[in-house]
Amino acid sequence: MTARRSLIRRSALVASTAVTALVLAACGGSGSSGSSGSSGHDMGSMDSSSSPATTAAASPSAGAHNAADVTFAKQMIPHHRQAVEMADLATTRAASADVKTLATRIKGAQDPEIKTMSTWLTSWGEPLPQEMQGMDMSAGMPGMMSAGDMDRLKKGSGAAFDAMFLQMMVQHHQGAVEMANTEKAQGQFGPTKELANAVVTAQTSEITQMNKLLDKN
The missing domain is CATH 1.20.1260.10 (Ferritin, core subunit, four-helix bundle)
Structure with a gap:
């Protein structure tokens, strides 16, 4: 019984460690992704609020002529x-x-x-x-x-x-x-x-x- 309880505790500890690692990885990935996403969002915001000259340069009227x-x-x-x-x-x-x-x-x-x-x-x-x-x-x-x-x-x-x-x-x-x-x-x-x-x-x-x-x- 003692050996069995020890095995169960060891398994729980391993599982807990694995879950913690996954959570940390997820947080790190989320932070990286969030940063990238935030950067992408910021770029999108910059694109939509860019100067008229920049917008014109990117518009069809400024290109295919x-x-x-x-x-x-x-x-x-x-x-x-x-x-x-x-x-x-x-x-x-x-x-x-x-x-x-x-x-x-x-x-x-x-x-x-x-x-x-x-x-x-x-x-x-x-x-x-x-x-x-x-x-x-x-x-x-x-x-x-x-x-x-x-x-x-x-x-x-x-x-x-x-x-x-x-x-x-x-x-x-x-x-x-x-x-x-x-x-x-x-x-x-x-x-x-x-x-x-x-x-x-x-x-x-x-x-x-x-x-x-x-x-x-």
Whole structure:
């Protein structure tokens, strides 16, 4: 009986020692894991609260783009700005309600697109095109009006303004469609290509509408 009790005590001591070892190992593992987990959590927190520049660099908009995407945005922004300037003139100089409605729609579509493209350029670390109202940029992009064209449009009014506006805006839209088709063929960034496709669709439709209005005059 004494030998049996001694054996039982020895077995209990061994089991207790083993359990203690397991607990200590578990605590050590938990501490290490907790530290790693805590570190991972902290890294996650840092990622989610990182600076805008870091976030932009890691975002899709900062990555999957190419030179064609950058060129499209840099050229289409001033192109759109001029279209908006022309549309603004129509609000006070046009005689036709159809022309005024068209001008309002053009401005309503292109103003937000300017903001969108500006956001892309910023996220790509590219400078935004400067405001260059009054300067002649007709040689740089297809469909752009010259400084002389804009001066004539500013001096027009009534039916004469309507005809001039429609003729110039048809040419302007044709240039935008050409630029957008180049982006569709050569660009890489999905949202930029989608915008280019939307430009082709909307402005092709508006060209048809403007040509019909010109035929009425």
